[in-house]
Amino acid sequence: MENKTNFEDVSLYVDGEIKDSKKINEIKNKIKNNKALKFEFSTHSLLKKTLKEKVVPSELSVSQKDELFSKILLKDNKSNFLSRFSILQKKQFLAFNTFAVIFIAFALLLINGPLLNNKQKIVLEGSQSQNMFTQAVDNYQSILSGKMPIQILSSNPQEVQRFFKVNGVNYPTNVSLVDNCTLVGGIVTNFNGVNFANHIYKDNEGHYLYILQVDENYFKTSPKLFISNDLYQFLQNGNQYRLYLGNLLTIMTKVNNNIFALISNLPEEQLPEKYQLKVTNTFYKQPSIY
């Protein structure tokens, strides 16, 4: 028993677990005068040193770490984030508000939409669910009502882009910084088997900017999600389509090779200052669009 205690004391000494100097000296003396304890000390020290020097730790790559953090939010269905959203959903007056906004928005769209902000008349076909524009409005409402949870919370554009790529968005995406706004995160939505990139910004005054972006080539091959030929051509010609839906400003534009649908609850006159998209990496073909 005493031997066992002595041997374990040697382990404690080797691991720096003994703080009392008197006890340390005591063990040192025992090691010096007892060959069995000296052997114990030598083996433990040698092993510890060898492990420290020779075992090279494996490392996860940056992309593996990013993927892992993305999955944390995707899989964590019981996270506070989502449960707090579901509390909001349960409040009836909010549900009514949401319904009212959507109803008024679509009424305005159908009655006045194409004539509001554009000199050229465009056939918008806004009431059809397969329409990209309508899809974007639906998504915006779903995100803010909590029905569509944000899958990656990140203020880093590259991280959100990587998330899109890892989660099956098969086209290059554009996510940039916006002045006075924070990137909240991104969502990958699936429409008839094809994945699309969505991201959202917020500012400190309760304003949001949501973007759905779709590869322009997608619209060339009988897509399930579509924009009208008129609008497609209009955007291809370097134009931008703007429309108010209730208090929501909606913009269709082309950025690099993607068609963007932007939805924001910000008053239009503030948009130039607030949501001046930074033209980094030549993301934006038309920097003066705002």
Added chain:
Amino acid sequence: MFPILLSVINQDDQLYASFKSEAEPHMNALYNFALSLTNQSDAAYDLVQETYIKAFRFFDKFERGTNCKAWLFRIMKNTFINDYRKITKQPKKIDFDDINNFYEEIKASFVKNNDLEEEIFNNLLGDEIIDAIETLSEEFKTVIVLCDIEGFSYEEIAEITESPIGTIRSRLHRARKILFTKLYKYASEQGYINNNKIKEN
């Protein structure tokens, strides 16, 4: 609705950012621990993922300023026990008598020559050492990795494994004895050591 939502997003944004800054620096250490527990890189990656998902779920209960690394290791240890242990191939049981006999032979040689031949482990490769660690039983492997590779104190190891500190002490002592003997034996078989030295005694 928007102000309420804004505060919700703000709070969760902050929680996530805080979790990421606390937990991300320990990801490689946890991956290595997961590798030692599962012996498979895919399973290890999944185990890290499960650990982080659970940790994030309970992060609002984590007391800031306390030891986040130890907290994550404890979650991983429990996740492994609950979800992975059954599907992980366990190493063969070792014969302690064999180990003891060989250890005593080395000791006798040391006592006689007053020399451990410290260079014996110089020729060992990192992978060979990892292979030897993998052959240890889960409880021995755990204390070796946590103490000698990750540098946790006995108290932290006791907290992670939810075992008394006395148990950790004796387990670690025994684990080192086994690992040392295995490595010495291996080095001897590979010709890294003068085989005759032990036999001469």
